[in-house]
Amino acid sequence: MLKQTARPLGELENPNEFIPRHIGIGEADEQHMLSVIGEASRRALIESIVPRSIARAREMRLPPPATEAAALLELRAIANRNQVFRSFIGQGYYGTFTPGVILRNILENPAWYTAYTPYQAEISQGRMEALVNFQTMVCDLTAMPIANASMLDEATAAAEAMTLAKRMVRSRSANFLVAGDCHPQTIEVVRTRAAPLGINVVVGVVPDLMQQQDYFAVLAQYPSTSGMIHDMRACVDQAHAKQAAFIVAADLLALAVLAPPGEWGADVVVGSTQRFGMPMGAGGPHAAYLACRDDYKRSMPGRLVGVSVDAHGNPAYRLALQTREQHIRREKATSNICTAQVLPAVIASMYAVYHGPQGLKRIAQRVAAYTAILAAGLKQMGWELSAPFAFDTLVVKTGESTDIIAGRAHAAHANLRNTFPGGLGISLDETTTRDDIRLLWSFFARPGQALPDFAGFEKGVEPLIPPELRRTSTFLAHPVFNSHHSETGMLRYIRSLSDKDLALDRSMIPLGSCTMKLNATSEMIPVTWPEFAHVHPFAPRDQLQGYAELDEQLRAWLCEATGYAGISLQPNAGSQGEYAGLLAIKAWHASRGQAHRTVCLIPSSAHGTNPASAQMAGLQVAVTACDDNGNVDLADLKTKCEQHSEQLACIMITYPSTHGVFEMQVKELCAIVHQHGGRVYVDGANMNALVGVAAPGEFGGDVSHLNLHKTFCIPHGGGGPGVGPVCVVEDLVPFLPGHRAGGLPEHPVGAISAAPLGNAAVLPISWMYCRMMGAAGLTQATETAILSANYISVRLREHYPTLYASANGHVAHECILDLRPLKDTSGVMAEDVAKRLMDYGFHAPTLSFPVPNTLMVEPTESETLEEIDRFCDAMIAIREEIRRVERGEWPQDDNPLKNAPHTAESLLAAEWTHPYPREVGAAMADPKTGSGRQLKYWPPVARVDNVYGDRNLFCSCVPTSAYE
Numbered sequence: 001m002l003k004q005t006a007r008p009l010g011e012l013e014n015p016n017e018f019i020p021r022h023i024g025i026g027e028a029d030e031q032h033m034l035s036v037i038g039e040a041s042r043r044a045l046i047e048s049i050v051p052r053s054i055a056r057a058r059e060m061r062l063p064p065p066a067t068e069a070a071a072l073l074e075l076r077a078i079a080n081r082n083q084v085f086r087s088f089i090g091q092g093y094y095g096t097f098t099p100g101v102i103l104r105n106i107l108e109n110p111a112w113y114t115a116y117t118p119y120q121a122e123i124s125q126g127r128m129e130a131l132v133n134f135q136t137m138v139c140d141l142t143a144m145p146i147a148n149a150s151m152l153d154e155a156t157a158a159a160e161a162m163t164l165a166k167r168m169v170r171s172r173s174a175n176f177l178v179a180g181d182c183h184p185q186t187i188e189v190v191r192t193r194a195a196p197l198g199i200n201v202v203v204g205v206v207p208d209l210m211q212q213q214d215y216f217a218v219l220a221q222y223p224s225t226s227g228m229i230h231d232m233r234a235c236v237d238q239a240h241a242k243q244a245a246f247i248v249a250a251d252l253l254a255l256a257v258l259a260p261p262g263e264w265g266a267d268v269v270v271g272s273t274q275r276f277g278m279p280m281g282a283g284g285p286h287a288a289y290l291a292c293r294d295d296y297k298r299s300m301p302g303r304l305v306g307v308s309v310d311a312h313g314n315p316a317y318r319l320a321l322q323t324r325e326q327h328i329r330r331e332k333a334t335s336n337i338c339t340a341q342v343l344p345a346v347i348a349s350m351y352a353v354y355h356g357p358q359g360l361k362r363i364a365q366r367v368a369a370y371t372a373i374l375a376a377g378l379k380q381m382g383w384e385l386s387a388p389f390a391f392d393t394l395v396v397k398t399g400e401s402t403d404i405i406a407g408r409a410h411a412a413h414a415n416l417r418n419t420f421p422g423g424l425g426i427s428l429d430e431t432t433t434r435d436d437i438r439l440l441w442s443f444f445a446r447p448g449q450a451l452p453d454f455a456g457f458e459k460g461v462e463p464l465i466p467p468e469l470r471r472t473s474t475f476l477a478h479p480v481f482n483s484h485h486s487e488t489g490m491l492r493y494i495r496s497l498s499d500k501d502l503a504l505d506r507s508m509i510p511l512g513s514c515t516m517k518l519n520a521t522s523e524m525i526p527v528t529w530p531e532f533a534h535v536h537p538f539a540p541r542d543q544l545q546g547y548a549e550l551d552e553q554l555r556a557w558l559c560e561a562t563g564y565a566g567i568s569l570q571p572n573a574g575s576q577g578e579y580a581g582l583l584a585i586k587a588w589h590a591s592r593g594q595a596h597r598t599v600c601l602i603p604s605s606a607h608g609t610n611p612a613s614a615q616m617a618g619l620q621v622a623v624t625a626c627d628d629n630g631n632v633d634l635a636d637l638k639t640k641c642e643q644h645s646e647q648l649a650c651i652m653i654t655y656p657s658t659h660g661v662f663e664m665q666v667k668e669l670c671a672i673v674h675q676h677g678g679r680v681y682v683d684g685a686n687m688n689a690l691v692g693v694a695a696p697g698e699f700g701g702d703v704s705h706l707n708l709h710k711t712f713c714i715p716h717g718g719g720g721p722g723v724g725p726v727c728v729v730e731d732l733v734p735f736l737p738g739h740r741a742g743g744l745p746e747h748p749v750g751a752i753s754a755a756p757l758g759n760a761a762v763l764p765i766s767w768m769y770c771r772m773m774g775a776a777g778l779t780q781a782t783e784t785a786i787l788s789a790n791y792i793s794v795r796l797r798e799h800y801p802t803l804y805a806s807a808n809g810h811v812a813h814e815c816i817l818d819l820r821p822l823k824d825t826s827g828v829m830a831e832d833v834a835k836r837l838m839d840y841g842f843h844a845p846t847l848s849f850p851v852p853n854t855l856m857v858e859p860t861e862s863e864t865l866e867e868i869d870r871f872c873d874a875m876i877a878i879r880e881e882i883r884r885v886e887r888g889e890w891p892q893d894d895n896p897l898k899n900a901p902h903t904a905e906s907l908l909a910a911e912w913t914h915p916y917p918r919e920v921g922a923a924m925a926d927p928k929t930g931s932g933r934q935l936k937y938w939p940p941v942a943r944v945d946n947v948y949g950d951r952n953l954f955c956s957c958v959p960t961s962a963y964e
């Protein structure tokens with residue numbers, strides 16, 4: 001056989017090549033699509049779209065593409081350079097058992113990890129129920145009235161709590177008091193966040209500080225980073241007497257046995273839910289939480305899931321109070337958070353569902369008991385502890401023996417925390433065993449000294465929790481936390497929720513600006529390898545060599561892809577990358593004596609995170625206009641640059657624009673801003689139209705963030721985790737984020753995230769993608785994404801015109817369908833089409849961004865022609881339905897669009913009063929063949945009433961009686 005081909009073995013195509021698995025469009029499909037568009041070749045199409053002036057100067061230098069198996073082998077070798085030690089470090093990161101049923105059916109299950117942020121409520125009921133469980137869990141454990149649906153990490157949650165307090169309290173002081181025994185990474189991030197806002201962070205002993213100065217809020221850790229359980233009740237009262245707020249960073253597991261901060265008056269409570277089933281993963285991803293007083297809720301950051309009703313009056317979930325968010329409020333938003341940590345929040349909530357209140361309490365009691373036994377043994381051996389009380393953490397006063405004991409632990413592959421002067425920290429967790437306790441004792445044994453007898457302590461040891469701070473109240477009484485404790489029950493509960501939702505594992509999610517592409521299984525597999533999952537972010541650096549290599553290679557490849565000189569992978573969402581990038585620009589100006597440059601130009605079409613990040617960085621936003629074609633209006637830009645020339649810090653643009661067009665004058669735009677001494681920030685959310693084709697670092701950008709959860713295959717997880725690397729040109733490299741706790745040197749900007757590598761554990765996904773695609777594969781992906789968007793634009797042209805295109809009628813990798821005229825002819829709004837698509841089994845395109853009453857479609861390179869056609873056919877069938885309304889066959893207020901989505905229940909109702917048959921309501925006919933569809937997605941609820949939900953805000957588990 002081989003001989004007949006007359007080709008040497010080396011030239012034979014490898015049947016396991018990854019590129020055609022990732023890219024859904026084959027050669028024949030491509031020819032067909034090009035003929036529909038009217039271009040001769042893919043190259044010709046790209047050359048007619050991407051301005052010649054910005055075409056890449058040189059090819060990306062990446063290793064040649066590897067097969068899935070080869071890439072996994074190579075990554076395995078990198079993973080093996082991490083050393084998995086037993087971790088007793090604590091400091092916010094603990095060992096935990098991810099229940100197998102949750103590991104496989106959520107963390108490793110595409111039905112959960114490929115879902116999008118739940119903006120389309122009706123097809124997101126499953127994950128929103130899980131998030132309401134999360135909110136209820138946090139409210140119950142903290143005893144606070146309201147909690148949001150996740151924060152990026154504990155440190156940023158503390159920083160957001162600081163700004164929340166600043167917005168809410170009456171005190172006009174600029175001082176923010178922080179307990180010195182908060183986790184060091186929390187203090188570091190709080191300092192970063194406070195500086196640009198003029199907030200003065202004062203670190204010390206809280207009761208003393210409170211006597212010495214004015215303040216608007218106080219932050220303390222409970223239990224503290226060294227394990228002490230402070231009684232803060234008097235401090236809280238003092239703070240309130242001064243019209244200031246008291247913020248508590250609390251360990252959620254400890255709250256199962258400690259009096260929760262809500263019971264002693266805390267105004268805001270934040271923390272991490274990592275130890276509720278999410279592996280340490282070298283620092284992330286994990287869901288943090290933020291809970292607050294009821295009267296703070298309209299100002300709280302992050303997303304909040306609330307309960308509303310659907311069109312039939314049944315309870316239904318949807319995102320609440322969205323008018324606080326950056327999409328709408330822009331620079332006046334309560335925070336810039338967009339992508340958060342939904343998947344880790346779902347996992348934490350399921351951990352609580354699985355264990356229930358009794359289970360959680362037992363886990364916490366066991367940790368507290370082991371800690372008490374460890375302490376008793378150490379005392380018996382003659383050691384002194386730094387604090388009388390503890391939940392899970394002790395600091396042993398080791399003095400001159402510190403290094404010897406730490407060395408013994410190291411030799412036994414165990415990490416103690418060696419950051420306390422003259423002491424060693426030990427934190428226990430759910431995974432601690434009796435053998436671990438004996439092992440720990442052995443490190444502290446003096447020559448010839450006998451180890452304490454574990455069994456001897458078991459009966460008589462009291463937990464080290466101060467009696468007045470023991471929890472007496474119950475929690476998690478809702479049936480959902482008391483019903484699914486068998487594995488069968490849990491499995492079915494998880495499945496029942498994911499069945500309600502539409503994720504990428506069922507159909508295309510054509511969301512413009514979000515790039516919902518394939519998250520290949522081979523990319524996902526390494527995430528849960530123990531060598532990546534079970535290492536502590538602050539383990540000694542020689543144990544994290546694998547991560548160091550991953551970081552270095554991925555940064556090098558992303559530099560190639562973007563044309564930049566330096567990158568930090570620390571920001572754990574695009575919004576955080578924006579923030580880090582703007583801080584870099586500010587610090588650069590300041591380093592040149594130009595700290596007065598604080599004006600940030602932002603075009604009116606920008607994503608809401610841009611102005612929100614600028615505000616957080618202490619910049620003043622000046623909006624520049626767009627012209628009728630959706631391009632940045634260069635005349636207006638020049639005027640604004642001249643007007644603000646002395647104060648100009650930067651411009652933030654998105655390229656290709658959020659209007660889905662490659663603006664021809666981008667180089668000129670960059671030059672104008674540079675002439676006025678400003679820097680150019682290029683929002684990289686649209687990199688899927690650029691990789692391999694054009695590089696922002698080459699055409700005039702100074703800073704960009706990437707969204708690895710868009711362009712580089714990290715799944716959206718239902719709204720996170722994400723990774724938002726910040727990329728800069730040469731002279732800005734010294735201003736990339738630092739991280740003292742992670743061993744990076746002190747420098748001008750500070751830390752952006754709690755962990756030095758941010759959401760480290762999902763970085764293998766993007767590494768695998770780049771490694772398997774190579775330069776040619778990545779370029780082909782970009783070109784195919786552009787091809788598919790243009791194909792859709794042309795196929796739908798007669799039905800829904802594309803709003804913005806370049807002079808030759810082409811678009812970039814997404815197209816905005818203009819539905820605005822339909823309002824006058826039929827009363828149909830873009831939202832109605834979005835909801836009607838659900839009946840056809842599709843997730844809607846991006847709704848009303850960046851232009852109200854439009855839909856922005858982005859197919860990505862991963863969708864097959866068949867699926868793209870299925871989507872177009874559904875869109876065309878819906879247009880036919882609109883035409884019937886236009887012709888007066890169906891009333892404007894009673895037609896399949898206005899009543900969409902249709903639940904099975906409503907279609908089976910005894911009485912059917914609508915002017916169209918039930919089959920039409922269900923969209924049972926295949927839009928292409930007209931015959932019945934075999935597979936049908938049934939929306940679990942009808943259209944959700946947003947206004948009702950915001951007027952009657954309710955954000956925890958629905959009492960079962962509501963369903964009766």
Ligand SMILES: *Cc1c(COP(=O)(O)O)cnc(C)c1O
Nearest residue numbers: 338339513573574575607609685
């Ligand atoms: C998604 C997006 C962002 C924000 O990124 P997150 O990762 O969600 O924080 C910013 N700008 C644009 C244009 C985007 O599409």
